[in-house]
Amino acid sequence: MLEKVAVIGAGSWGTTLADLLAKKGHQVTLWAYEPELVVTMRETRENNLFLPGITLQESLAFTNDLEEAYRGCTMVLCVVPSQLVRRVITNSLPFIPKEAVIISASKGIEVDTLATVSEIYQQILPPEMYANFAALSGPSFAREVAQEMPTAVAAAAATEAIARRVQEAFNTNFFRVYRNSDVVGVELGGAIKNVIAIAAGISDGLGFGSNTRAALITRGLAEMTRLGLAMGAQPATFAGLAGMGDLVLTCTGDLSRNRSVGIQIGQGRSLDEILGEMRMVAEGVKTTESAYNLAKKLGVEMPIIDQMYQMLYQNKPAREAVLELMTRNLKAEGA
Ligand SMILES: NC(=O)C1=CN([C@@H]2O[C@H](COP(=O)(O)OP(=O)(O)OC[C@H]3O[C@@H](n4cnc5c(N)ncnc54)[C@H](O)[C@@H]3O)[C@@H](O)[C@H]2O)C=CC1
Ligand SMILES: O=C(CO)COP(=O)(O)O
Secondary structure, three states: OOOEEEEEOOOHHHHHHHHHHHHOOOEEEEEOOOHHHHHHHHHHOOEOOOEOOOOOOOOOEEEOOHHHHHOOOOEEEEOOOHHHHHHHHHHHHHHOOOOOEEEEOOOOEOOOOOOEHHHHHHHHOOHHHHOOEEEEEOOOOHHHHHOOOOEEEEEEEOOHHHHHHHHHHHOOOOEEEEEEOOHHHHHHHHHHHHHHHHHHHHHHHOOOOHHHHHHHHHHHHHHHHHHHHHOOOOHHHHHOHHHHHHHHHHHHOOOOHHHHHHHHHHOOOOHHHHHHOOOOOOOHHHHHHHHHHHHHHHOOOOHHHHHHHHHHHOOOOHHHHHHHHHOOOOOOOOO
16 A cells, blocks of 8 residues: 655654655655755755765655645654654644554653653544554664665554554565564663663773673663563563664664764763764663653663763763672672
8 A cells, every 4th residue: 555654854764764665656755844954855855964875766755844744644754853752743733634644763752751752642642643653663774774774673553453554654675664562662672772872882982892782782671671561561572673673783883873972972072062063863862861760750770771870961980880880789680
């Protein structure tokens, strides 16, 4: 079935997915926040700000007008940074057709409310529209997908019918989509891995090696799973693409913005200085604060998240944080 898709957010991931959908023959309109980017993309078929060097499909339409983006669409894909989802979806609500499938590909937890991305949608959309919600997540650097490198992701929805519709719309011979029914687990995996990726980058920046990174990935997975269980997620989700898969990718891949922020912190630069030079989003910075507060609220033990919060928000030196993690009370591994 061919869809008419409104893709909201022309960052690197929104642009890549819009291009992928257009390659499949769907009718796609990509909404960009920056008016000048719309002009450039129309003229050059390139997103010079967020995805330079990739030529976009001729059939892809671009707009800066939300009403125009949503007109007649059967599917919505929203890919704005998670702290902007509430504003963008609230502004969008009058224009989204009631029957449309609504997919989120944002990875994060809202700082002010501690809401997951699906909870934000649930709070804004009427129940009959939220019934058509799905979350798309998993190990997928935009540039590699844009270059058609084999990639596998998860699409989670409350009903199998919606998950199948998303799977069918996005799946290609280089982008394999697995169905999942655990929306909370899939989105928590995508949110928490960004914080652990900053930690892994800090470890690299401090000059530590593979042992330290493997420890962070594995114990980060344990923390993510504990939080997930407290929020009703399925444990198996964290062993899958949106959990371990994305954690491994982001903690090891050179394309990760979160890991790159961590490397620079480990090398001694200040967070303000690093973020001041970035136009792209490193979701893990804000998610560190939300995850820290969410863990406290739910009484979940997340020692790496604790130390990350103290490093990023309370100026704790990285080596001190590492020492504190290494000298905690001795535990049994499964505890
Ligand atoms: N880039 C990637 O490889 C992947 C990104 N994601 C997730 O996708 C989401 C979007 O990230 P990217 O596409 O990477 O973005 P990006 O970092 O490439 O670009 C930033 C985006 O924020 C938008 N923006 C800035 N201010 C805005 C405002 N006031 N209102 C609306 N939009 C505004 C920009 O227009 C642009 O679309 C994030 O949650 C990210 O974690 C998920 C998977 C892969
Ligand atoms: O989510 C991603 C890959 O799955 C992108 O990671 P970064 O945001 O760290 O670049």
